[in-house]
Amino acid sequence: MTGEAARLASILRNRGMIKRGSYMLHLGNSSEYYVDLRALPSYPDDFDEVTSALARLLSEEVGGFDRLVGIGDGAAPLTVAVSLKLQKPYAIVKKMEAENSFRDPLLGELRAGERAILLDDVASTGVTLACAASIVRALGARVDTAVVLVDRDLGARELLSTLGIRLRSLISLSEILGGAQRSP
């Protein structure tokens, strides 16, 4: 694990964002761990550090792109922070949830043919990212890369690769937990 990943792991652990217990996830799956990064923007210094790392990954490792597309309200703070850091346009695509109306699936705009990078806080099975990718593609943008803070290694990478999308993450859940075992 790089120094940066170790630092991120310690922020997420220290802020109590990796919870142990029995939790219901999407689609009726349950898990021993629950990853909830929604409180991250409540800690301005940590939020700045994490979104700077995301901005670095995006500016150095995914090639040129036109727009960041955040998935749902949960990804909106991350997306806006990185958009401001890189001075890149963004949009937010609504999450596929029964309670959402699809009158307008998008906050912001997408332009035909532009290269959009999907952005979310956590990748689990990849179903949410895959739905978002199909919406963004249906609206005319190109999608070949998704970036998340934490990859839970529950199949998102594989599912997305069948759609021609490469998943990049700052850190995986196993790296975070591995770090937890090593620290006292």
Next chain:
Amino acid sequence: MRPPSLPLPGMCGLETKLWAEKKSVLSKELATILVGLGALKFGDFVLSSGRRSPYYIDLRLLPSYPSALERIAEMYVEVLENEVGLGNLKVAGIPTAGLPLATAVSLRARLPLIYVRETPKLHGEMKMIEGALSRGDTVVLIDDLVTTGGSLLKAAEAVRASGGRVEHAVVLIDREEGGSENLARAGIRLHAVSKISELLSWLESAGGLPSDKAELVRAYLRGVGRS
């Protein structure tokens, strides 16, 4: 012997006057940004409340222009500094459109961000507020526009139910349709970077809006005021 100290600017109203002048400059700048974004539309629109309006504020293009978003966030922060005070505050974003703005404000002022969920979370833990909120925290609500204040009131209720104290709300534009009064009744002071009537005046004087269209909007605002 020490000379008597001068009265503080606030005591002779100078500070207030300077801010009022500065705010009118902000209004003018905002009008320019909004015209650039094609955000001010005049015609016949149906608002989400069902009410018909002769104008519509469409901020859909704002996410495509990070520099405009940054400048608008600075404007919110100036309002916060001068009308609320920045000490010991958390900012709460109102989804969907208010959340990106609240994020930009929280980054600019380095204030903690929380947000109100549109629906309670069904998986994981059930709650209406996302983010770190403790009993007694002072929270200022951030949204893009206010019409009658309904969504701000709903958000205030959710924050208060979780123990937060809500006394102020800041928006970019007050549509002047009773929002300020409705919020005041719930103990919340509304602050706006600008009001639709001010934006109209700027547009009209800059030749960007024919006076018959401006008059149509003014008649609408008077009608709303009476209802």
